[in-house]
Amino acid sequence: MKAAAYFYCFLGVLKRELQRFVQQRTRFVSALVRPLLWLAVFAAGFRNTLDGLALPPHDTAISYEVYIVPGLVGIIVLFNSMQSSLSMVYDREMGSMRILLASPLPRGWLLISRLFSSALVSLLQVYAFLLIARLFAVTPPAWGYVAALPAIVCSAILLGALGLLLASIIDQLENFAGVMNFVVFPLFFLSSALYPLSQMREASEWVYWLCAANPFTYAVEFVRHSLWLGFSPSAFWVTTTVAVILTTAAVIGFDPSRKMLAGRPGAH
Amino acid sequence: MQADGLEKIGKDEAKQASFEHSVCFLNVKYVSVDGPVWGNVYSVSDAINIEGLSHYFGNQQVLKDVSFSVAQGRQRALLGPNGAGKTTLFSILTCLLRVAEGQATVFGNDVARASGKALARIGVVFQKPTLDLDLSVSQNLAYHGAIQGMNPRRVRDRAEQELKRLQLWERRDDPVRNLNGGHRRRVEIARALLHEPDLLLLDEATAGLDLASRVSLQAYIRSLVQEQGLAVLWTTHLVEELQADEDVVLLKDGAVQAQGRLTDLVRAAGVGDAKDLLLGLSTPAGNL
Numbered sequence: 001m002k003a004a005a006y007f008y009c010f011l012g013v014l015k016r017e018l019q020r021f022v023q024q025r026t027r028f029v030s031a032l033v034r035p036l037l038w039l040a041v042f043a044a045g046f047r048n049t050l051d052g053l054a055l056p057p058h059d060t061a062i063s064y065e066v067y068i069v070p071g072l073v074g075i076i077v078l079f080n081s082m083q084s085s086l087s088m089v090y091d092r093e094m095g096s097m098r099i100l101l102a103s104p105l106p107r108g109w110l111l112i113s114r115l116f117s118s119a120l121v122s123l124l125q126v127y128a129f130l131l132i133a134r135l136f137a138v139t140p141p142a143w144g145y146v147a148a149l150p151a152i153v154c155s156a157i158l159l160g161a162l163g164l165l166l167a168s169i170i171d172q173l174e175n176f177a178g179v180m181n182f183v184v185f186p187l188f189f190l191s192s193a194l195y196p197l198s199q200m201r202e203a204s205e206w207v208y209w210l211c212a213a214n215p216f217t218y219a220v221e222f223v224r225h226s227l228w229l230g231f232s233p234s235a236f237w238v239t240t241t242v243a244v245i246l247t248t249a250a251v252i253g254f255d256p257s258r259k260m261l262a263g264r265p266g267a268h
Numbered sequence: 269m270q271a272d273g274l275e276k277i278g279k280d281e282a283k284q285a286s287f288e289h290s291v292c293f294l295n296v297k298y299v300s301v302d303g304p305v306w307g308n309v310y311s312v313s314d315a316i317n318i319e320g321l322s323h324y325f326g327n328q329q330v331l332k333d334v335s336f337s338v339a340q341g342r343q344r345a346l347l348g349p350n351g352a353g354k355t356t357l358f359s360i361l362t363c364l365l366r367v368a369e370g371q372a373t374v375f376g377n378d379v380a381r382a383s384g385k386a387l388a389r390i391g392v393v394f395q396k397p398t399l400d401l402d403l404s405v406s407q408n409l410a411y412h413g414a415i416q417g418m419n420p421r422r423v424r425d426r427a428e429q430e431l432k433r434l435q436l437w438e439r440r441d442d443p444v445r446n447l448n449g450g451h452r453r454r455v456e457i458a459r460a461l462l463h464e465p466d467l468l469l470l471d472e473a474t475a476g477l478d479l480a481s482r483v484s485l486q487a488y489i490r491s492l493v494q495e496q497g498l499a500v501l502w503t504t505h506l507v508e509e510l511q512a513d514e515d516v517v518l519l520k521d522g523a524v525q526a527q528g529r530l531t532d533l534v535r536a537a538g539v540g541d542a543k544d545l546l547l548g549l550s551t552p553a554g555n556l
Binding site: 002004005006008009011012013015016019020023024096098099100101102103104105106110 | 362363364383384385386387388390392394396398399400402403407410411412413414415416417418419420459
């Protein structure tokens with residue numbers, strides 16, 4: 001296969017995801033409603049939580065809205081990645097995954113293309129959210145929007161690969177919905193998305209360590225620092241390294257034969 | 269590299285050439301100028317060659333030492349009751365399942381070791397519909413062309429050709445969800461042929477269609493075999509779709525029971541017709 005074939009495939013998978021995204025407008029709206037509720041309602045209630053703290057990368061005291069926005073960017077990416085994995089389980093159950101996997105291109109490339117297509121949809125949702133967040137006085141510098149792009153993509157790949165890995169392990173759609181509750185919410189709540197780790201440590205040492213061990217924390221911090229034109233080496237390295245490890249594991253672990261026909265004697 | 273006495277020909281010409289005179293050497297197609305070529309160096313190119321293929325789901329053996337071939341430019345039907353192993357066989361040929369024992373090749377490419385080369389020559393219509401209902405006919409074809417690694421311009425040209433041939437051009441912008449079952453199947457056929465495969469796999473492609481749609485699809489597939497030299501392996505449960513001289517492989521409980529011309533098999537089994545033959549296969553003791 002020529003390099004151009006890989007490129008056409010990559011573009012084709014991205015285009016298909018965009019076309020599906022355009023078709024499914026309610027998905028776009030619901031993806032925005034969730035973080036906007038957090039921003040408009042939850043953040044209003046917890047406005048005094050930070051009590052004038054200046055948290056990195058900021059030099060001066062910030063509002064809770066400013067603090068929470070990168071965490072909400074994280075939750076948009078997290079939910080979209082999981083939804084994309086869910087659609088992969090659906091595709092597998094419905095059989096349309098077979099067409100993708102019957103491509104002559106390497107399976108790893110197809111899955112990586114699929115991860116990037118999911119990241120692209122996440123990007124659209126995130127930037128729409130960031131624009132609306134300006135109405136809540138969350139106004140990062142203009143270049144911050146550009147600087148945050150690689151951080152958002154890296155986070156989307158990390159979370160998409162996690163979803164892909166889960167989709168590889170899980171047999172049926174119903175089971176996947178159950179696991180979402182044991183993965184999505186712990187990832188979100190046990191992170192720095194809603195509260196700074198320093199405050200978490202004051203409340204509970206072991207919760208702090210759980211949060212510090214959660215890769216989602218680093219993805220959120222990577223976005224937070226980039227958005228405000230800062231750089232956190234630990235956030236960068238942990239996010240990119242875990243993204244590479246999870247992507248590799250997801251590609252290696254993806255065995256369609258294990259789930260497509262196993263346990264279906266009638267399908268022989 | 270070109271062998272003496274052989275003329276290198278284009279893909280279309282090769283498809284037109286009679287099968288008996290075509291040989292395959294290092295994946296380059298040649299046709300003998302004077303007639304058949306004999307010798308150890310060249311082997312006749314089978315579209316599919318399956319030898320001693322076995323497969324297991326856990327402890328259950330679902331394919332048992334299956335061997336048969338499909339010649340280029342020929343059509344073979346794979347018949348058998350539910351659970352005979354037809355879908356498993358298709359999944360192995362399309363590299364969705366790994367080969368456990370034995371060997372399966374597509375135009376000489378081992379599906380276990382050269383899956384990319386094998387898949388590039390296969391067009392497939394699966395038993396379950398696999399179209400994206402939210403996308404239009406053209407968008408579905410464009411996606412398929414992309415994952416085949418095709419240039420978008422070529423995809424557009426090929427999509428136009430296939431959709432016009434299948435009388436779907438006017439419906440190209442319609443969401444697949446708005447098409448009836450017959451039209452959806454035709455879109456799947458168009459999609460399977462988009463990248464100009466040399467082998468078409470049809471896993472009960474006519475299931476759920478009305479009589480007119482079935483007859484129309486069957487006629488179209490047969491014309492592709494005759495006019496374009498396409499190799500076809502297809503499965504069906506519908507006896508009325510089989511012609512008297514149909515070349516068939518009978519599969520039961522994962523093993524090949526018999527293969528050859530349908531009329532010959534009916535005669536050898538001492539039954540009245542094809543329907544009795546298949547009914548015999550469906551009963552527990554009904555071996556041929």
